Amino acid sequence: MSESIKIDIWSDIACPWCYIGKRKFEAGAAAFAEKAGADAPDVTIEYHSFELAPDTPVDFDGDEIDFLSTHKGMPADQVKGMLEHVTGIAEAAGLDYNFDVLKHTNTIKAHQLLHYAKAHGKQLEAKERLLKAYFTEGRHVGRIDDLADLAAEIGLDRDDVVRSLTEGEFLSDVRADQALGREYGIQGVPFFVIDGKYGVSGAQEAATFAQVLDQVWAQREEGATV
Amino acid sequence: MSDSTNRPRLTLLGETDAVACEGDACVLPSLATVTAAVEKAFRSGF
Numbered sequence: 317m318s319e320s321i322k323i324d325i326w327s328d329i330a331c332p333w334c335y336i337g338k339r340k341f342e343a344g345a346a347a348f349a350e351k352a353g354a355d356a357p358d359v360t361i362e363y364h365s366f367e368l369a370p371d372t373p374v375d376f377d378g379d380e381i382d383f384l385s386t387h388k389g390m391p392a393d394q395v396k397g398m399l400e401h402v403t404g405i406a407e408a409a410g411l412d413y414n415f416d417v418l419k420h421t422n423t424i425k426a427h428q429l430l431h432y433a434k435a436h437g438k439q440l441e442a443k444e445r446l447l448k449a450y451f452t453e454g455r456h457v458g459r460i461d462d463l464a465d466l467a468a469e470i471g472l473d474r475d476d477v478v479r480s481l482t483e484g485e486f487l488s489d490v491r492a493d494q495a496l497g498r499e500y501g502i503q504g505v506p507f508f509v510i511d512g513k514y515g516v517s518g519a520q521e522a523a524t525f526a527q528v529l530d531q532v533w534a535q536r537e538e539g540a541t542v
Numbered sequence: 543m544s545d546s547t548n549r550p551r552l553t554l555l556g557e558t559d560a561v562a563c564e565g566d567a568c569v570l571p572s573l574a575t576v577t578a579a580v581e582k583a584f585r586s587g588f
Contacts (some may be wrong), residue, residue, distance in 0.1 A: 516560075
């Protein structure tokens, strides 16, 4: 078995393309593993923080269409049409987006929860739970109590999560991720860094992710035999 | 604090027109972005 391929993913929670990209990457990684067979290296994933709109308020009284039309000054009908398009693409990726119930919020605390979860070996579960809560279930992912409820659902200690988020225990880790992202020149998300050497931007097709992993693996094997 | 002195520049792989989010435009992808994504999805048969 080869050494695992490390994938560092910069993304946000309030990022429709990040969830879609997550699904496509997972499908691509599965296809790569199937093609590589028994020799396939493990793929290790770590999520990193990226705030798309850090000035977003924690609470907003209204739905996503209200928020976007109010803050962007666009006609509600046009916003609705765009969201329907995104919902259709998400559906094709196996995701159920419900912008009607989505609670627009600031994601800085959610990012801190992802770091807390990483420290407790549950970052991947937390990432999936937060994205589903936000895009599918209309759960609030900006308040400490709501985040603690979600954390408890994946087996984390609710009281300790409240303590951690209240203290801002992992805020410096979020800032370190953001600084590292800037060093890499990351301007948009999702963004995938492979083995610290290769970058893949955006919600690529699953086949593209599979091809990229295959390419990285092949180059690594070539390097090992030189 | 990360050490950027030895950090290699990333070699970009994959398609260059994949949909990504930049700034709060992510929350409301531009019409051109969404249209391109939809067209690409149709081309690839979802």
